[in-house]
Amino acid sequence: MKRNRMGLIALIAVVxxxxxxxxxxxxxATTIVFYALLYVAIASxxxxxxxxxxxxxxxxxxxFGLGAYTIALVADHLGIPGxxxxxxxxxxxxVVAALFAVPMGFIALRLRTIHSFVIVTIxxxxxxxxxxxxxxxxxxxxxxxxxxxxxxxxxxxxxxxxFAALVLAVLTVLLAYWIRNSRFGLGLLAxxxxxxxxxxxxxxxxxxxxxxxxxxxxxxxxxxxxxxxFSSYIYPQTVFDPMIDLTIVLSAFLGGMGTLLGxxxxxxxxxxxxxxxxxxxxxxxxxxxxxxxxxxxxxxxMPSGIVPTIVERTxxxxxxxxxQKADETVPTPDANxxxxxxxx
Amino acid sequence: MNLVxxxxxxxxxxxxxxxxxxxxxxxxxxxxxxxxxxxxxxxxVGAYLSFALESYWHIxxxxxxxxxxxxxxxxxxxxxxxxxRPLKQDRVALSILVTYAVALILEGLMGLWFGDNFxxxxxxxxxxxxxVFGLYIADIYLIGFALAIVLLGAVYLxxxxxxxxxxxxxxxxxREAAVLIGIDVQRISTxxxxxxxxxxxxxxxxxxxxxxxxxNSMLDLISRLLMIIILGGMGSMGGALVASLIMLVSVDVVxxxxxxxxxxxxxxxxxxxxxxxxxxxxFGAPPARKV
Amino acid sequence: xxxxLNVQGVRKRFGGLEALAGCTFxxxxxxxxxxxxxxxxxxxxxxxxxxxxxxxDEGEVSxxxxxxxxxxxxxxxxxxxxxxxxxxxxxxxxxxxxxVLVATSRSSVIKGLLARTRQSERDxxxxxxxxxxIARLADVPAGSLSFGQKKLLEIATILVGEPKVLLLDEPAGxxxxxxxxxxxxxxxxLNQRGITFLVVEHNMEFVMGISHRVVVMARGxxxxxxxPDEVRRxxxxxxxxxxx
Numbered sequence: 001m002k003r004n005r006m007g008l009i010a011l012i013a014v015v016x017x018x019x020x021x022x023x024x025x026x027x028x029a030t031t032i033v034f035y036a037l038l039y040v041a042i043a044s045x046x047x048x049x050x051x052x053x054x055x056x057x058x059x060x061x062x063x064f065g066l067g068a069y070t071i072a073l074v075a076d077h078l079g080i081p082g083x084x085x086x087x088x089x090x091x092x093x094x095v096v097a098a099l100f101a102v103p104m105g106f107i108a109l110r111l112r113t114i115h116s117f118v119i120v121t122i123x124x125x126x127x128x129x130x131x132x133x134x135x136x137x138x139x140x141x142x143x144x145x146x147x148x149x150x151x152x153x154x155x156x157x158x159x160x161x162x163f164a165a166l167v168l169a170v171l172t173v174l175l176a177y178w179i180r181n182s183r184f185g186l187g188l189l190a191x192x193x194x195x196x197x198x199x200x201x202x203x204x205x206x207x208x209x210x211x212x213x214x215x216x217x218x219x220x221x222x223x224x225x226x227x228x229x230f231s232s233y234i235y236p237q238t239v240f241d242p243m244i245d246l247t248i249v250l251s252a253f254l255g256g257m258g259t260l261l262g263x264x265x266x267x268x269x270x271x272x273x274x275x276x277x278x279x280x281x282x283x284x285x286x287x288x289x290x291x292x293x294x295x296x297x298x299x300x301x302m303p304s305g306i307v308p309t310i311v312e313r314t315x316x317x318x319x320x321x322x323x324q325k326a327d328e329t330v331p332t333p334d335a336n337x338x339x340x341x342x343x344x
Numbered sequence: 345m346n347l348v349x350x351x352x353x354x355x356x357x358x359x360x361x362x363x364x365x366x367x368x369x370x371x372x373x374x375x376x377x378x379x380x381x382x383x384x385x386x387x388x389v390g391a392y393l394s395f396a397l398e399s400y401w402h403i404x405x406x407x408x409x410x411x412x413x414x415x416x417x418x419x420x421x422x423x424x425x426x427x428x429r430p431l432k433q434d435r436v437a438l439s440i441l442v443t444y445a446v447a448l449i450l451e452g453l454m455g456l457w458f459g460d461n462f463x464x465x466x467x468x469x470x471x472x473x474x475x476v477f478g479l480y481i482a483d484i485y486l487i488g489f490a491l492a493i494v495l496l497g498a499v500y501l502x503x504x505x506x507x508x509x510x511x512x513x514x515x516x517x518x519r520e521a522a523v524l525i526g527i528d529v530q531r532i533s534t535x536x537x538x539x540x541x542x543x544x545x546x547x548x549x550x551x552x553x554x555x556x557x558x559x560n561s562m563l564d565l566i567s568r569l570l571m572i573i574i575l576g577g578m579g580s581m582g583g584a585l586v587a588s589l590i591m592l593v594s595v596d597v598v599x600x601x602x603x604x605x606x607x608x609x610x611x612x613x614x615x616x617x618x619x620x621x622x623x624x625x626x627f628g629a630p631p632a633r634k635v
Numbered sequence: 636x637x638x639x640l641n642v643q644g645v646r647k648r649f650g651g652l653e654a655l656a657g658c659t660f661x662x663x664x665x666x667x668x669x670x671x672x673x674x675x676x677x678x679x680x681x682x683x684x685x686x687x688x689x690x691x692d693e694g695e696v697s698x699x700x701x702x703x704x705x706x707x708x709x710x711x712x713x714x715x716x717x718x719x720x721x722x723x724x725x726x727x728x729x730x731x732x733x734x735v736l737v738a739t740s741r742s743s744v745i746k747g748l749l750a751r752t753r754q755s756e757r758d759x760x761x762x763x764x765x766x767x768x769i770a771r772l773a774d775v776p777a778g779s780l781s782f783g784q785k786k787l788l789e790i791a792t793i794l795v796g797e798p799k800v801l802l803l804d805e806p807a808g809x810x811x812x813x814x815x816x817x818x819x820x821x822x823x824x825l826n827q828r829g830i831t832f833l834v835v836e837h838n839m840e841f842v843m844g845i846s847h848r849v850v851v852m853a854r855g856x857x858x859x860x861x862x863p864d865e866v867r868r869x870x871x872x873x874x875x876x877x878x879x
Contacts, residue, residue, distance in 0.1 A: 054434075054436075054437065056436075056437050056440065058440070107616060107619050107620055110619065110620065110623040111619075111623035111624055114436050114437075115373070115377075115379060115436065115578055116574060116578060116623070116624075116625075118379060118436075118440060119379065119570045119571075119573070119574045119578075120574065120616075120619060122566075122567060122570055123567065123570065123571055123574070123612055123615065123616070126563075126567040126612065127609065127612045127613070127616075130608060130609045130612070131609070134605050134606060134609065242563055246444060246448075249441060250441070253437075253441060257437070285452045285453070285455040285456035286452060286456065287452070288448045288449065288451055288452030288455070289448070289449050289452035289453060289456075290452075291445075291448055291452075292445040292446065292447075292448035292449035292452065293445075293449060295441065295444075295445035295448070296427060296442065296445045296446070296449075299431075299438055299441055299442055299445070300427070300430055303431070303432070303433060303434065303438060304433070304434075
């Protein structure tokens with residue numbers, strides 16, 4: 001019953017997203033939702049490692065950048081012109097991200113502490129940024145790379161990108177949903193709550209984290225490629241950008257880390273807010289201050305994010321009652337239903 | 345060859361300065377279990393304070409430390425009290441986010457006040473230089489190194505020769521146990537964070553006197569400082585010092601002997617290699633399973 | 636009766652402290668064996684060593700003849716040895732039912748990715764929750780349970796893997812007398828179904844009530860073992876407690 005209702009809401013949301021660009025077809029309107037959808041995909045896939053296991057990666061922008069450079073380089077070297085074909089090349093961005101994620105995950109997860117994981121992942125981001133700046137022969141350094149553009153015109157230009165982002169977002173959320181409900185996902189959530197205890201009941205924690213890390217790189221790689229294609233030109237500092245990681249984490253966090261709905265909600269609140277903020281504050285500086293203040297206010301007032309806070313509020317009273325009632329009945333030995341119990 | 349030797353000397357001297365910046369990070373990690381992402385930005389704030397004192401009121405940067413250190417001490421006190429102390433659950437994750445947010449706010453404010461232009465702190469000892477084996481090294485490096493040694497020595501004495509230090513070290517070893525034996529961990533935490541931030545003012549002045557900087561420099565700084573503490577072993581004071589020296593020497597040697605372009609990358613790659621062989625860092629202890 | 640768990644000359648140092656100084660004893664198949672001793676005598680370290688949370692410096696631990704001292708905790712669990720913790724440990728943000736199901740996710744990562752939990756596993760998990768009398772709390776986040784309920788949940792969690800040997804670290808610690816009786820009852824019931832127990836416990840009444848054998852440790856060594864009555868009469872035991 002509850003599951004059906006959630007499915008219905010999800011269906012309505014997807015239909016709304018499909019209809020939206022036909023109703024609000026201006027470039028500004030579709031651009032804003034395009035970015036929001038892209039970040040739904042990014043934050044939801046980050047959530048697979050960061051939210052489910054609690055291993056907060058601050059370097060997933062590395063995969064974003066890898067995807068972006070993949071599409072730029074492949075299009076350039078194979079001479080692929082702008083058009084629908086480049087969306088297939090964007091998928092390659094996911095493959096490349098996964099290939100890099102294997103050694104990166106191996107090293108970052110070697111020490112079983114979240115602290116060192118966080119720092120090593122930050123280091124990855126800066127290493128890739130440095131590489132993009134320095135490998136002049138490949139990346140063209142700080143001059144950046146262009147991506148061939150399609151000859152779509154006017155308001156239609158955004159449409160293919162919008163739907164590519166929508167498909168990616170839907171698939172990523174489904175992936176996260178699938179994982180959340182799989183045995184594997186249960187293992188990941190157990191790691192978040194108590195990693196050593198999880199090992200104690202037979203969860204191979206290292207493999208779980210490693211697999212989650214690699215899986216979570218794929219949609220972000222694809223998203224990076226779509227972003228690069230959309231923005232037509234990439235620079236090391238725009239695709240290997242620490243702000244991307246911050247936005248990911250904040251989206252996931254704002255909505256509720258480790259929940260399925262959280263990153264979606266977070267991305268849809270944060271992305272438009274960020275765009276408006278940059279648009280209205282104009283002066284570089286105020287946007288950072290406002291962003292930071294917003295960030296602090298949310299963390300201090302709602303330390304577990306929107307979704308868990310709401311869930312908690314609605315269910316707290318009910319749970320407390322149930323626990324007390326059960327506690328009263330447990331200690332009386334006669335009340336033992338003794339499932340399959342032996343003779344006493 | 346002499347040039348390389350000179351760059352080793354320069355690396356050691358500037359390594360001392362970096363150790364001063366990194367030790368704040370190590371202290372707050374050890375005691376509060378907080379990765380202070382704002383550390384890079386606090387260095388920049390320290391640098392800007394010294395810069396402002398020098399260029400608006402002509403206060404000598406070294407003398408100005410008497411103003412900037414207490415100012416940052418108070419700033420650190422405020423940050424810990426207002427933003428870190430209220431965190432109860434998920435401290436690891438939330439403290440990263442909180443300090444990142446603090447860094448952004450400070451970055452925005454510094455950008456608004458001082459603009460985008462790169463600036464540097466000036467003083468006679470910044471502009472004078474001595475010749476070390478063919479490499480001119482500004483006096484500030486020698487002063488900076490000496491200052492770093494003095495301040496790090498003071499931290500060492502505080503840690504190992506004072507009652508506060510004993511309580512602090514107990515907290516580093518086991519936060520829960522420290523509470524049980526009656527240590528006011530909350531007070532220790534606030535003071536440690538404040539002291540760490542205060543020290544950063546000195547690190548910031550030296551950074552600003554040896555490097556041109558703007559508000560955006562914090563990203564470059566925090567990435568380097570984080571790599572230093574992870575190479576040294578998180579929470580290890582001596583590790584931070586040794587790793588700073590390794591970093592700056594390797595960066596300077598690569599710059600002189602090969603090219604400045606790859607100097608930082610070489611250090612980063614070196615650290616990652618160390619992580620493969622010795623994931624707990626040079627002086628870190630491998631984490632025990634929680635039982 | 637044969638020994639299911641064998642601890643042979645195990646040593647472990649932490650810095651200058653020798654927590655285990657050549658510890659040797661055996662747990663017989665089908666028994667409830669208790670491990671007692673003054674604080675700091677090495678009981679918990681021994682537990683951690685047997686279950687793979689701590690690697691011994693020297694010595695062997697074998698489970699039914701197979702050496703396990705070098706295996707990781709999850710591997711040891713796979714071989715049929717489960718444990719609970721002194722500080723009760725559950726996955727506080729998972730529901731009670733999910734807590735039990737986690738232990739069923741022992742398939743490989745790939746298989747675990749493709750597989751959902753089966754109805755039969757859910758049924759079994761519910762049976763176990765029924766067994767420890769907390770089935771009605773199945774959908775509640777485990778973090779909101781009372782302390783005693785958490786202990787029961789922890790036992791249910793461990794039982795999923797059908798361990799042949801269970802190590803309980805202070806099962807009666809911190810719970811009220813009625814709950815203690817309840818837990819003792821469950822242990823006996825499970826023992827009758829063929830599970831061997833090794834229990835660390837300070838509550839002597841509890842220990843003497845349920846144990847077949849008692850092993851006494853002091854300063855990292857086994858100093859006495861035997862039936863509850865024998866141990867009670869052993870002067871060395873009294874000395875160890877008083878001398879500590």
